[in-house]
Amino acid sequence: MTSIIQKQELQNKIWKIANDVRGSVDGWDFKHFVLGALFYRFISENFTKYIEGGDDSIDYANILDKVITPEIIDDAVKTKGYFIYPSQLFVNVAKTANTNPNLNTDLKAIFNAIESSANGYPSEEDIKGLFADFDTTSTRLGNTVENKNSRLAAVLKGVEELNFGDFEDSEIELFGDAYEFLIGNYAANAGKSGGEFFTPVHVSKLIAQLAMHKQEKVNKIYDPAAGSGSLLLQAKKHFDNHIIEEGFFGQEINHTTYNLARMNMFLHNINYDKFNIALGDTLHHPHFIDDKPFDAIVSNPPYSVKWIGDDDPTLINDDRFAPAGVLAPKSKADFAFVLHALSYLSSKGRAAIVCFPGIFYRGGAEQKIRKYLVDNNFVETIISVAPNLFYGTSIAVTILVLSKHKTDTKTQFIDASGEDFFKKVTNNNMMTDDHIDMIMELFDSKADVPHVAVSIDNSKIAENDYNLSVSSYVVAKDNRVKINIEELNNEVSKTVKKIDKLRTDINAIIKEIEA
Structure with missing residues (x-):
C-alpha cells in the first residue's frame, strides 16, 4: 500500500504543475489538458505492461511500429479495449515534446488513432470520444501553433516528471488517486459548477457504504447521475473486486463529465468490459432500462432542476413513475430521480441518494410521492448531514436510503448534522472516517439514541402527513442554560x-x- 506521505507529495507536485503550466488560462478551462495528459500517460503505461507481460527481454517503447502484426492488434483490442503503437506511447511523445514543431497535430492524430483502434470491437462505445476534450488546437493553449506546442510540451513534461514508480498495483492506485485529487481540486476552485460533477470523497465513502452495507456480493452498482464517477469508484475502493460481480454502470448528461467518468474508470484499472457509462438524459432517455435490476445504487443527482414533468402526458405511464400515481413537479425533479432509482433497484438491493431537504416536507405532488414510498415500506433511513459539505453550496443535504427488503415497518431517522459528525477544514466541513463509522454504526444497529437517532412506525409518519424531515422526529438537544x-x-x-x-x-x- 502506498504511503500517505508519498500520496501527499505527489498531490502537491501535480497541483503545482497544473498551476504552473496553465499560465494565465483559467484553471477550470485548463483542466482537460492536465487530466487528459495524466490519462494518456496511464493508458500508455498500462498498455505497455500488458504487451510486455512481465518479460524483461521485451521493451515495447523501443519496438518499431512496423513489426506489429494484425494478430497482435486484434488480441490486444479484445483484451484491453484499445491499441497503442510504440511510437504513440506517452513516453516517446514526451521525449521529443520540446522540439517537435508538429506536437499539437501529432497528438491529435495519436488520440484519434487510439479511439479508432476500437472500431468494430465490443469496446468501441467505451473508447469513442475519450480524448474529445483534449483539444490540441484550442485557443486556450495559445493563439499560434508555437504557443500551443509550448504549452502542450509543458503539460506533457510536467506529467512526465511525476514519480509513480514501476507500473504495479500500488502505482495504479497512485494514478487513480492523482486523477481524483485533481478533479476534486478543480471542483473546489470552480464552486457551484464543480459541485455539479464531483461528490467530495468523504461523502462518497458514506454513500457507498450505505448502499453496499452487509451485502456479501452485488451483481452490479449503478449511478443515474454519474458525474465524474467518484461515487461508483468509492464502492470499488471500499469493497473487494469480487463483491461487485458485473461491474459499474452509470449515466451522465454532460458530455465533458461523461468523458471524465470513463477516464476515471480506466485510471482505477477497471477494464472496459467491467464498466458501462452512458451519455444522455436519465429522466427522458434512460439507459439500462431493460437490464436486470441493480443490487446497489448510489447517486447525488442535481438539486431541484427543472424537467418536462406532466407537460409530457406519456410520463405518467412510464414504469418508473406510474406506481406513485403522480409525477415530480416540473420545477423540482428531485423525486423523479428517486423514483427512477427505485425502479432500477433489485429486490435485495439498497439505494443511497443525496437529496435536497425540501422534498421531505413540502406538500403537493412531493407529499403524494412520499406517501407512496412510506406506504410501500421502501424508506429504510433518512440522514441529515452537516451543512457546507459540498462544493458550491452550503446547504445541509439529506441522504435517503431506499430498500426493497425491509423486515419491519419502521423508518429510521438520523441527525448527523451536529458538531460530533464533522470537522471544519478551510472553507468547508468534512466527515472523517470516524464520523462515517459513527453514522454506519447507527444505521446498522437501528438503535434509538436521544437527540441523534430514532425509528418511527410508518403509521405514525402517515399521521404526520407523511412528513419525512429528520427534525420532525429527532428532538434536538436543548443546549440552553437552565436557570x-x-x-x-x-x-x-x-x-x-x-x-x-x-x-x-x-x-x-x-x-x-x-x-
Whole structure:
C-alpha cells in the first residue's frame, strides 16, 4: 500500500504543475489538458505492461511500429479495449515534446488513432470520444501553433516528471488517486459548477457504504447521475473486486463529465468490459432500462432542476413513475430521480441518494410521492448531514436510503448534522472516517439514541402527513442554560436591597453637602 506521505507529495507536485503550466488560462478551462495528459500517460503505461507481460527481454517503447502484426492488434483490442503503437506511447511523445514543431497535430492524430483502434470491437462505445476534450488546437493553449506546442510540451513534461514508480498495483492506485485529487481540486476552485460533477470523497465513502452495507456480493452498482464517477469508484475502493460481480454502470448528461467518468474508470484499472457509462438524459432517455435490476445504487443527482414533468402526458405511464400515481413537479425533479432509482433497484438491493431537504416536507405532488414510498415500506433511513459539505453550496443535504427488503415497518431517522459528525477544514466541513463509522454504526444497529437517532412506525409518519424531515422526529438537544427561578429571585431581591441601601447612603451624603 502506498504511503500517505508519498500520496501527499505527489498531490502537491501535480497541483503545482497544473498551476504552473496553465499560465494565465483559467484553471477550470485548463483542466482537460492536465487530466487528459495524466490519462494518456496511464493508458500508455498500462498498455505497455500488458504487451510486455512481465518479460524483461521485451521493451515495447523501443519496438518499431512496423513489426506489429494484425494478430497482435486484434488480441490486444479484445483484451484491453484499445491499441497503442510504440511510437504513440506517452513516453516517446514526451521525449521529443520540446522540439517537435508538429506536437499539437501529432497528438491529435495519436488520440484519434487510439479511439479508432476500437472500431468494430465490443469496446468501441467505451473508447469513442475519450480524448474529445483534449483539444490540441484550442485557443486556450495559445493563439499560434508555437504557443500551443509550448504549452502542450509543458503539460506533457510536467506529467512526465511525476514519480509513480514501476507500473504495479500500488502505482495504479497512485494514478487513480492523482486523477481524483485533481478533479476534486478543480471542483473546489470552480464552486457551484464543480459541485455539479464531483461528490467530495468523504461523502462518497458514506454513500457507498450505505448502499453496499452487509451485502456479501452485488451483481452490479449503478449511478443515474454519474458525474465524474467518484461515487461508483468509492464502492470499488471500499469493497473487494469480487463483491461487485458485473461491474459499474452509470449515466451522465454532460458530455465533458461523461468523458471524465470513463477516464476515471480506466485510471482505477477497471477494464472496459467491467464498466458501462452512458451519455444522455436519465429522466427522458434512460439507459439500462431493460437490464436486470441493480443490487446497489448510489447517486447525488442535481438539486431541484427543472424537467418536462406532466407537460409530457406519456410520463405518467412510464414504469418508473406510474406506481406513485403522480409525477415530480416540473420545477423540482428531485423525486423523479428517486423514483427512477427505485425502479432500477433489485429486490435485495439498497439505494443511497443525496437529496435536497425540501422534498421531505413540502406538500403537493412531493407529499403524494412520499406517501407512496412510506406506504410501500421502501424508506429504510433518512440522514441529515452537516451543512457546507459540498462544493458550491452550503446547504445541509439529506441522504435517503431506499430498500426493497425491509423486515419491519419502521423508518429510521438520523441527525448527523451536529458538531460530533464533522470537522471544519478551510472553507468547508468534512466527515472523517470516524464520523462515517459513527453514522454506519447507527444505521446498522437501528438503535434509538436521544437527540441523534430514532425509528418511527410508518403509521405514525402517515399521521404526520407523511412528513419525512429528520427534525420532525429527532428532538434536538436543548443546549440552553437552565436557570433556577427561585435562586434568581433571591439574587434579584438581594441586588434590589443593595441598590436601595446605596440610594439611601447617596441621599444622606447629598443632604450633608447641601447643609
